[in-house]
Amino acid sequence: MRVVFQLAVALALSLSAGCEFPRDPEQSLDEIRRGVLRVGVVDNPPWAVHGAAEPGGVEPALLRELAAQLGARIQWVQGPEQELLRALEKGVLHVVVGGFADDNPWTARLGKTRPYYTTRFIVAARRQAPPLTELARVPVAAAVGSAAAGHLRERGARPAPPDWQYRALPSWRLPDSGLQPTGLTLYEDRQVMLVTKGENGWLVTLERFLDAQRPRIEALLREQARASP
Amino acid sequence: MRLRRPHRFPAEQARARVRARRLEWLTLLCTSTVIAAMGLVLGNSQAMRTAWIEDLLSLVPPAAVLIAMRIEQRAPNQRFPFGYYRTVSIAFLTASLALTAFGALLLFEGGKTLLTRDHPTIGTMQLFGATVWQGWLMIAALVYSVIPPMILGRLKQPLAVELHNKALHADARMNRADWMTGAAAILGVLGIGYGLWWADAAAAIVIAASVLRDGLVNLNRAVKDLADEAPRRIETGDFDPLPERMRALLEELPWVKEAAVMLREEGHLLTGQVYVVPRADGDITRWVEEAAARLQALDWRLYDLAVMPVRRLD
Numbered sequence: 001m002r003v004v005f006q007l008a009v010a011l012a013l014s015l016s017a018g019c020e021f022p023r024d025p026e027q028s029l030d031e032i033r034r035g036v037l038r039v040g041v042v043d044n045p046p047w048a049v050h051g052a053a054e055p056g057g058v059e060p061a062l063l064r065e066l067a068a069q070l071g072a073r074i075q076w077v078q079g080p081e082q083e084l085l086r087a088l089e090k091g092v093l094h095v096v097v098g099g100f101a102d103d104n105p106w107t108a109r110l111g112k113t114r115p116y117y118t119t120r121f122i123v124a125a126r127r128q129a130p131p132l133t134e135l136a137r138v139p140v141a142a143a144v145g146s147a148a149a150g151h152l153r154e155r156g157a158r159p160a161p162p163d164w165q166y167r168a169l170p171s172w173r174l175p176d177s178g179l180q181p182t183g184l185t186l187y188e189d190r191q192v193m194l195v196t197k198g199e200n201g202w203l204v205t206l207e208r209f210l211d212a213q214r215p216r217i218e219a220l221l222r223e224q225a226r227a228s229p
Numbered sequence: 230m231r232l233r234r235p236h237r238f239p240a241e242q243a244r245a246r247v248r249a250r251r252l253e254w255l256t257l258l259c260t261s262t263v264i265a266a267m268g269l270v271l272g273n274s275q276a277m278r279t280a281w282i283e284d285l286l287s288l289v290p291p292a293a294v295l296i297a298m299r300i301e302q303r304a305p306n307q308r309f310p311f312g313y314y315r316t317v318s319i320a321f322l323t324a325s326l327a328l329t330a331f332g333a334l335l336l337f338e339g340g341k342t343l344l345t346r347d348h349p350t351i352g353t354m355q356l357f358g359a360t361v362w363q364g365w366l367m368i369a370a371l372v373y374s375v376i377p378p379m380i381l382g383r384l385k386q387p388l389a390v391e392l393h394n395k396a397l398h399a400d401a402r403m404n405r406a407d408w409m410t411g412a413a414a415i416l417g418v419l420g421i422g423y424g425l426w427w428a429d430a431a432a433a434i435v436i437a438a439s440v441l442r443d444g445l446v447n448l449n450r451a452v453k454d455l456a457d458e459a460p461r462r463i464e465t466g467d468f469d470p471l472p473e474r475m476r477a478l479l480e481e482l483p484w485v486k487e488a489a490v491m492l493r494e495e496g497h498l499l500t501g502q503v504y505v506v507p508r509a510d511g512d513i514t515r516w517v518e519e520a521a522a523r524l525q526a527l528d529w530r531l532y533d534l535a536v537m538p539v540r541r542l543d
Contacts (some may be wrong), residue, residue, distance in 0.1 A: 022362055023424035025348055111350035198348020198426050200362075207353045208360050 020201050026091050028195075028202040037072040039063055040084035042098025046224035047191070050078045056228070058220045059097035059193065066209045085110060091196045095206065102190035111197045115190030116210035117217040120171040121148050123186065124179035129165040132182040142168040151186040172218045173225065191217075233305040233312050236498060239529045242392055249388045249397055250298060252381060253291040256404070259377035260288055266373055270366040272351045275342045276417030276432035277367050279335045280410050283440055284374060287407070289327050290400035293320035297396060301496055314532075317496040318454045321396040325447030328403075332441025339433035348426040351418075364418050371418070375411035378404035390464050393497040393530060395454065398463055399447045406443070410436050457493040471531075475503065475524050484508055484516050489542050498532040504539050513538050 020029065041060060043050040048057040055078055067074045077084065077093060088096045089109050100106075102115050123140055125132065132138060135152065139160035142149040148168040149159070160166065168186055169177060193210070195203050238246060267281045297320035305312035354363045382404025389398035413432045420428020460469040472490040479488035486508045492501035503524065507513060521536045 022351065022364060022422040025424045025426045027424075111352075114352055114354070195350075196348075197350050198421075200351050200364075200421065201424070203350065203352045204362055211353075211355070211360050 022200040022204060024199040024201040026196070026199060028091070028094055028199040029205055032067075032072045032094060032202065033070055035072060036075050037063070037067045037070070037095075038075045038077065038093045040088060040093040040096035041076060041078045042081045042084060042096065042100075043078070044099040045228065046221055047099030048097050049224075049228065056224070057097075058217065058224050059099070061220065061224075062210070062213055063095070063097065065213075066206070069209070070205075085194065088194060088196055091199075094195065094199075094202065096194045099189075100192050100194055102192050104192075104194075106194065109197070111195045111199065111203055112192040113195065113203065113207050113210060115192050116207075116214055117191045119189040119191060121151070121168060121186040121188070122171050122174070123166055123168055123182045123184040124174060124177060125167075125182050126165040126178075127180055129180075132166065132184060135184065138166065139164060140166040140168055148186055155186070170221075172221045176222060176225065232307075232310050233533050235302075235304040235312065236314065236532050242529065245388050245391045246298065249385065249392060249394070250295060252385050252388070253295050253397075253400075256291040256378075256381050256385075256400075257288060257295075259381065260284060260291075263370075263374040263377060264288075267367075267370045270354070270363060270370050272363045272367055273349045274351065274364075274367060274414070274418050274421060274429050274433075275339060275347075275349060276414040276429045276436060277371065279339065279433040279436045279440075280371065280374070280414040282331060282335060283407075283410055283436060286327060286331050286440070287378070287400075287403060290324040290396060290403065293324045294394070294396045294400060296320065297496075298394075311495075314496040314498050315455075317394060317396050318451065318494070321399060321447065322451035322455060324396060324399065325444055325451050327444075328440060329444030329448050332437055332439075332444045335437035336434060336441055339430055339437050342433065343427060343430040346426070347430070349421050349429045351421055362422070364422050367418050368415050371411045371415050375408045378407035382407070393463050395450065395463060395497075399443075399450075403443055406439065409439060454494055460492050460494050460499050469499075471499065471528055474527060478523065478527065479503070479505055479520060482516075482520060484511065485520075487542060495532070497530060499528070499530045500533050501535070503534055503536045504542060505536065506540065506542060507538055 024030070039060070041048045041050065041055040046057055048055055048059045054060070054076055060076070063074065077087070081098065084093065084096045085106050087093045100112070102112065123132065123135065136156035137158060139158040140152050141160040141162050141164040142152055152168060166182070167179060171181070174181060193206065195206065264281070264284050267277070267284065271277060271281055297316040300316045301313050303313045351362070351364050351367070353360045354366060356366070382401045385397060385401035385404065389401050413435045417429040417432030420432065460471065461467060462469050472492050475490045476488050479485050484507050486506045488506070489504045490501070492499050505517070505520065507516070517536045517538060521534055524534055524536070525531050
């Protein structure tokens with residue numbers, strides 16, 4: 001009983017003293033606040049785009065804002081996914097971005113944020129195209145070798161040339177595409193950023209920041225797509 | 230072919246039995262809500278996962294007790310001339326085997342987590358529009374998980390002794406020990422919050438060790454029961470003095486020269502052989518039947534005793 005009481009007192013004290021809770025076992029957040037946020041960037045437009053000096057894309061833009069809030073400078077590391085994620089696993093980087101989905105195969109070895117945006121891949125149609133209720137034997141355009149193409153094949157759709165009347169695309173592209181939704185959804189990607197396992201203080205800070213950005217994500221995606229189609 | 234007469238509980242025990250069944254149903258209900266609440270906030274804490282699996286496992290004993298209590302009352306028949314009284318012992322064995330296996334598995338997992346220096350990741354959750362560290366929600370669920378079993382365990386304990394139901398007794402003891410599991414898991418989650426990644430795995434190991442210990446202790450008792458060990462008192466675990474009292478009663482009878490009693494447990498019942506050496510020939514059949522009736526009056530758990538006149542004891 002005394003132990004429980006002492007723990008409760010210690011907890012109350014540390015919380016009221018303004019200490020961070022939860023804390024990082026490897027002090028990531030302290031490190032970032034003291035100077036440098038190290039970000040790994042995987043090329044995956046429009047989420048993240050490799051650049052000559054600095055990367056572009058939605059996620060690097062978000063992290064620039066977070067770094068400014070925390071008073072940190074960003075050190076960008078643009079590279080291949082496997083290399084960056086191994087570095088992240090060892091704690092050399094603080095975060096890796098590049099349009100990662102919640103169900104990516106690396107998450108057994110890495111931490112990830114709560115999904116902060118859901119990308120819905122849908123089938124859209126030209127205005128005069130007949131309405132669709134199912135995809136079996138219907139030609140639908142999708143980028144060759146894309147996940148959308150795979151989902152289309154699974155649902156029995158046939159490949160079609162890029163300017164076809166039915167096209168698979170993420171729903172945020174719809175306003176700029178001049179197409180109409182058909183009501184058919186192919187799949188959903190729940191977007192996350194990847195972090196080192198167990199750095200919970202940093203993770204909580206990142207998640208709180210991303211929660212606040214949720215309403216802006218779609219506008220940022222469209223802006224990015226218009227800038228570099 | 231003669232079958233055993235079905236055993237009837239005395240009125241007092243019959244009432245205790247109704248209460249016990251009610252409590253076991255309540256346990257199933259409460260444990261389900263605990264499992265659901267913990268499942269909703271279950272994060273990457275190994276300690277909490279272990280506590281959660283323990284709660285899942287703690288559905289087994291009440292379920293086993295309820296099933297066994299239903300079956301054991303079936304009357305003996307041609308296929309099962311000795312009745313179904315062993316069902317409780319079998320339920321007890323099953324439940325303890327499950328505990329042992331899972332305890333070992335969880336201990337292994339906890340050790341692996343510690344050895345691989347796996348840092349548990351716990352982020353935030355959205356709760357009514359606010360962003361809350363999930364650890365707080367996990368702690369809240371763990372605090373809730375401790376309360377029902379603590380109360381139910383205390384209520385079941387005296388009924389288990391009254392009914393001499395070992396499966397129920399093991400269940401009650403496990404429930405009473407549950408608060409330690411919850412407390413250990415809370416410490417593990419708090420440890421994660423303080424940046425002590427190992428605290429979680431250490432707490433998980435403590436919980437797993439207690440599950441394994443529960444399992445082994447009960448497995449030991451269950452196996453000994455089924456191997457016809459001499460009866461033991463349920464509260465203390467000491468050998469029951471009843472066989473000695475029976476022998477004393479018999480040897481006070483004028484026609485008995487000496488007597489020996491061998492008892493074993495069959496579920497909550499005590500049955501076995503009684504050997505008596507008469508002083509002289511006479512109306513042996515009537516004497517034996519009278520002696521059996523007097524023995525029977527000693528304890529409600531005595532059932533279907535075979536009283537056998539013999540010339541010598543060895």
